[in-house]
Amino acid sequence: MSTYAAEHHDDHKPTGWRRWVYSTNHKDIGTMYLLFALTMMFFGGASAMLIRAELFQPGIQLLHPDLYNNLVTNHALIMIFGAVMPAAAGLANWMIPLMIGAPDMALPRMNNLSFWILPAAAVMLGLSFVVPFFPGGGSQINTGWTLYPPLSIQVGMSMDFLIFAIHLLGISSVLASINIIVTLLNMRAPGMTLMKMPMFCWTWLVTAFLLILVVPVLAGGVTMLLFDRHFGTSFFDAAGGGDPVLFQHLFWFFGHPEVYVLLLPSIGVLAHVIPTFSRKPLFGYRSMVGAMLAVATIGMVVWAHHQYTIGMSLGAVTYFMVGTIIISIPVGLMIFNFIATMWRGAMTFETPMLFAVAIILMFTFGGLSGVMLAVVPADMQYHDSMFVVAHFHYVLMPGAVFGLFAGVFYWLPKWTGHMYDEKLAKIFFWTNVIGFNITFFPQHFLGLAGMPRRIVDYNVMFTEFNMVSSIGAMIFGLSHLLLLYIVIKTIRGGKKAEAKVWEGAHGLEWHLDSPPAFHTWTTPPAAIELTDTYEKP
Amino acid sequence: MKNPDQQQNLKKKNLRLAVVLGSFAVLVLLTSVPFWKAVLIEIAKQNG
Numbered sequence: 001m002s003t004y005a006a007e008h009h010d011d012h013k014p015t016g017w018r019r020w021v022y023s024t025n026h027k028d029i030g031t032m033y034l035l036f037a038l039t040m041m042f043f044g045g046a047s048a049m050l051i052r053a054e055l056f057q058p059g060i061q062l063l064h065p066d067l068y069n070n071l072v073t074n075h076a077l078i079m080i081f082g083a084v085m086p087a088a089a090g091l092a093n094w095m096i097p098l099m100i101g102a103p104d105m106a107l108p109r110m111n112n113l114s115f116w117i118l119p120a121a122a123v124m125l126g127l128s129f130v131v132p133f134f135p136g137g138g139s140q141i142n143t144g145w146t147l148y149p150p151l152s153i154q155v156g157m158s159m160d161f162l163i164f165a166i167h168l169l170g171i172s173s174v175l176a177s178i179n180i181i182v183t184l185l186n187m188r189a190p191g192m193t194l195m196k197m198p199m200f201c202w203t204w205l206v207t208a209f210l211l212i213l214v215v216p217v218l219a220g221g222v223t224m225l226l227f228d229r230h231f232g233t234s235f236f237d238a239a240g241g242g243d244p245v246l247f248q249h250l251f252w253f254f255g256h257p258e259v260y261v262l263l264l265p266s267i268g269v270l271a272h273v274i275p276t277f278s279r280k281p282l283f284g285y286r287s288m289v290g291a292m293l294a295v296a297t298i299g300m301v302v303w304a305h306h307q308y309t310i311g312m313s314l315g316a317v318t319y320f321m322v323g324t325i326i327i328s329i330p331v332g333l334m335i336f337n338f339i340a341t342m343w344r345g346a347m348t349f350e351t352p353m354l355f356a357v358a359i360i361l362m363f364t365f366g367g368l369s370g371v372m373l374a375v376v377p378a379d380m381q382y383h384d385s386m387f388v389v390a391h392f393h394y395v396l397m398p399g400a401v402f403g404l405f406a407g408v409f410y411w412l413p414k415w416t417g418h419m420y421d422e423k424l425a426k427i428f429f430w431t432n433v434i435g436f437n438i439t440f441f442p443q444h445f446l447g448l449a450g451m452p453r454r455i456v457d458y459n460v461m462f463t464e465f466n467m468v469s470s471i472g473a474m475i476f477g478l479s480h481l482l483l484l485y486i487v488i489k490t491i492r493g494g495k496k497a498e499a500k501v502w503e504g505a506h507g508l509e510w511h512l513d514s515p516p517a518f519h520t521w522t523t524p525p526a527a528i529e530l531t532d533t534y535e536k537p
Numbered sequence: 538m539k540n541p542d543q544q545q546n547l548k549k550k551n552l553r554l555a556v557v558l559g560s561f562a563v564l565v566l567l568t569s570v571p572f573w574k575a576v577l578i579e580i581a582k583q584n585g
Contacts, residue, residue, distance in 0.1 A: 174562050177558075181558055185554065216566035216569070221569070233579055
């Protein structure tokens with residue numbers, strides 16, 4: 001039963017292709033973001049599986065070294081800009097207006113533009129990958145996603161497609177961020193103060209500000225790269241008086257906060273999933289908000305820990321080391337808050353909660369190897385090794401992607417009006433988590449034993465762990481087909497979902513039908529519903 | 538449902554904030570200090 005049943009008089013919606021191309025509806029745009037992200041995830045995943053297939057044994061089996069490097073570059077860019085960020089934006093589009101009692105995003109037309117820039121950017125990204133295969137297409141991109149000069153200045157025309165793709169992706173991100181900030185600051189239901197806002201909304205408010213602060217810097221950096229390539233400037237060319245290290249600083253000024261851009265929305269999802277399945281309010285709402293602001297602030301000023309080996313002064317590396325280690329305090333506080341929320345709760349382990357628990361365990365593990373990497377003398381050994389690959393996959397897969405999976409399973413019944421197949425979802429969870437650990441855990445040992453990252457061939461002494469890692473990657477990669485099947489099956493039918501899908505769930509979104517009407521909250525929620533929150537008053 | 542005046546005011550308020558945020562993003566882009574420093578160096582080099 002729903003307090004706000006479909007307001008049928010207001011539930012007219014366009015049909016056919018116009019519904020999607022001209023859409024200004026936050027739910028439709030959210031759906032498009034999520035489908036786009038799912039599609040890109042399969043492209044990014046396929047490139048990862050090719051990489052791991054090549055690394056199954058030493059020697060060069062399947063891929064030309066240039067193609068291998070191209071795949072490494074594209075895998076990262078597709079996953080970060082094509083899969084994780086759009087998926088988080090999809091959750092934001094779907095859920096933020098429902099959670100704050102707003103009828104739609106604040107700027108619906110700009111919302112449409114933000115999404116439709118993405119397919120254009122994806123085409124540019126795709127062209128950067130395929131152009132070298134055509135006559136006159138130049139060399140393949142072999143820089144990795146960091147695009148460091150001077151190599152990125154020497155690459156063929158595919159780099160230009162990549163730079164324009166990054167420009168488009170950046171414009172899309174900034175527009176979406178502006179929309180989210182305006183929505184959260186101006187469109188909340190009367191009576192919902194900032195400190196009464198659901199935690200998912202808080203995480204997106206901070207994320208959106210981070211994006212506005214850092215994406216333009218990346219845009220500036222790649223624009224200078226473009227000028228160096230084509231207009232005779234020497235911003236990053238030492239021969240012309242420029243400095244290649246300058247690009248590294250600009251890139252990581254964006255790149256490090258980007259990690260928090262990927263993580264925070266998933267932390268927001270956890271802040272809903274854990275209280276729901278623990279049947280307790282979120283522990284420490286105010287401290288969570290404070291910790292998040294601390295993470296974002298400190299995260300902005302520690303970028304050069306990615307560049308310890310460039311030869312900075314002792315004072316500089318000490319500052320970046322201490323700053324980086326300090327971040328573990330607010331991050332740890334969030335983790336402790338989640339554990340305290342579960343403490344003595346009446347917990348059940350539906351799929352979203354399984355992902356939440358896996359995140360707490362595995363993300364913490366990735367965080368610990370991050371503390372190891374933050375220590376300068378240790379990093380001198382680990383730098384550019386497979387240890388780093390293992391570390392950031394342990395941070396980003398559980399921290400960002402599993403959080404998104406948790407969110408999808410948590411809200412899928414709300415979106416589609418059907419319950420997903422819990423048994424299949426649990427099979428997906430276990431194959432995914434086990435496959436992930438088989439893939440990335442051995443990479444710690446490979447890195448510690450001295451195997452560099454981003455190489456197509458390796459010493460025979462690394463064979464066994466690489467074989468294990470590649471077998472894990474196949475299990476991990478193929479498990480996502482099951483996710484696709486579950487999603488399609490749920491969209492097509494299944495047990496009818498109630499308005500309040502989960503017994504322990506709180507928040508405005510659960511006062512709407514499942515699926516919600518095309519237009520919702522045209523009448524602002526009543527004061528009584530605003531008190532239905534996860535947080536202690 | 539808000540009355541039309543309220544709706545109009547909210548739209549204006551939203552647009553105003555969006556313009557402020559957009560301008561801030563452009564400012565961050567333009568004040569990526571090394572960019573302008575390097576442009577000035579380039580111009581100086583070409584002039585002399």
